Amino acid sequence: MKIIIAGNGKMGAALTRQLAAEGDDLTLIDSNMKVLESSEERYDIMVVHGNCASMDVLLQAGVKEADLLIAMAGADEVNLLCCMTAHGLNANIHTIARVCNPEYTNQIYAMRDMFALSMVVNPERQAATEIERLLKYPGFLKRDTFTKGRVEIVELRIDERSKLCNVALNDMDGIVKCKTLVCAVLRDGKAVAPGGNFVLRAGDRIYVTAFTNVLATLLKNLGVVTHKVKRVMLCGGGRVSYYLANQLQNSGIQVQIIEQNAERCRQLSAMLPSTCIIQGDSSSQFLLESEGVSGCDALATMTGMDELNMIISLYGLSCGVPQVITKLGHIENTDLLGKLSLGSVVSPKELCCNTIVQYVRAMKNQTGAALTVHTIADGQAEAMEFLADERTKNCGRTLKELKLKKGVLVVCILKGAKMEIPNGDSYFNIGDIVYVVTGRERTIYQLNDIFE
Structure with missing residues (x-):
């Protein structure tokens, strides 16, 4: 299948890597020649230098013969214009656009046909929804849902105190006392498809298939203490924090957002009148302590810097915060992440990629x-x-x-x-x-x- 990816930022690069591995015929458009050269060296793809919303550039990329255009440029407006132009040149092309600005949400769905959009993705909103779901079951590192929420695959970390430590999978039912299946184990950075005689050990991360209605029972029988989240601290006032705070305050959860930029703080105060907005550096130990980080039920680190998020998460865990969630833009170094206890790790890029890959496979x-x-x-x-x-x-x-x-x-x-x-x-x-x-x-x- 011939696919054009417009924009080679973090999202575009992740999609290029995944779709190239699946053998698709890819053409990549970007205005940064160095970025294009790097991708061309790594993958067997065509590259076109220029503005992805330009008709001439799209024609050069072969838009008339393409089956799908994925617009992943940094500006929503560019992505929308790119999809409209592509559809004008090829009425049969499928188009996917990344649109992140909350101001456009209602407009996009009301005018979807006018913008010629087959699908709209919003990585930040997807990440916020994922974090909200994790906050409902604090014992899980990750939750993936199937059949409209009836079946889930949940991730758990085994430590020395876990009831499953040094237990063979054949003996697990007697401990969890509910229907489950361990479908994968991550040990020393490598995924294993375990058999019944596989013995779990400290440091393993296990992926358990279970029905959604038994998740609470699973946690209870494993001795994982969970309590309802009442106060959440969010570090960073970006779009993920906005979407998440909006969802949480509707659930009656008290939310604090720490953001360094004064203008952004004013914007958040206007958009989230029920949320406590604090201007300051979320990496400041004094500020975190003065705002009661050790007394909050959950901490989500969502600044624009992965390294800063990791450091704040490690500090939050050292303060005894019951649930810590870390947003990461780059998760290629999985060996490093596996050795660090960062709580739950959420990647907007990965969530969005899964959605798009599912659409591509359905087209094929x-x-x-x-x-x-x-x-x-x-x-x-x-x-x-x-x-x-x-x-x-x-x-x-x-x-x-x-x-x-x-x-x-x-x-x-x-x-x-x-x-x-x-x-x-x-x-x-x-x-x-x-x-x-x-x-x-x-x-x-x-x-x-x-x-x-």
Whole structure:
């Protein structure tokens, strides 16, 4: 499939890396020649230097023959103009635009056809929604949702005090006392597909498939103390903080935002009248202590600098903050992140990439494409949701009879209203939803791709 990526910032670079690995025919547009040369050296792609909203530049990039345009420039207005121009030159092209400004939210959806948009993505808003969900269950490092919230894959860290430390997976049911399946383990920076005899040890990060209605039971039986979040401190007053504060104050949660820029503080005060806005340096130990960081229920570090977010998060954990969430723009160095205790790590870039990759795969495979795609285990595995239809092979056969590709695991089957954590005697039929986890070394486009 021929795809044009307009804009090679953090988001554009992440998409280029992921889509190039899947074998798509990519053309990258950017006004920075050095950035283009770097991408051209790393990947087998075409590059075009220039303004991505310019008709001449889009024609040079082959917009008339392209199947999809992904507009990821730094300015919303440029992305919208880029999509409108591309659609004017090629009426059949699909377009995806990143639009981040809250002022445009209602306008974009009301005028979607006029802007010629197939899909709109907002990484900051996605990140805020993810953080809000994590705040509802403070014991989990990450939550990925399927089937409109009925099934989840949650991430937990095993430490020396954990009830699961030095426990084999076969013995886990007697401890958690609810239906779960460990679909992946991250140990020493490497993702492992564990068997029943796999013994968990301190430092492991485990990915557990469970029904949403048993998550509270899972945490309780693991002895993870959770309490309702009443006060949250946000470091950094960017768009993620705005979206998150807006969502939290509607839930009756007390929110403090620490932001250094005085003008931004005035803007936030006008947009969030129920939120406490504090002007100051969130890296200042004195300021954090004077604002009661040790007494808050959760701390989310969301400045524009990853290094600063990491330092503040480490300090918050040392102060005994029950839940710490760290926003990171660059998460390529997963070995380093695995060795640091940063609480939950949220990447707007990764969340947005997952959404776009899911759309691209659906375009390639109009029937049978994944309904949902999530990246887990620091990007080393994918969790996907498929609908079994009349084209799906092996319906009605038990899992123990099937030959699945190496590294593929069926983690859940939804039969109407009944959900099942599968065993060897489980099977799926037409109309069932099947949940699959696989390593990133192979791409699964449809359910039939899991079979040998």
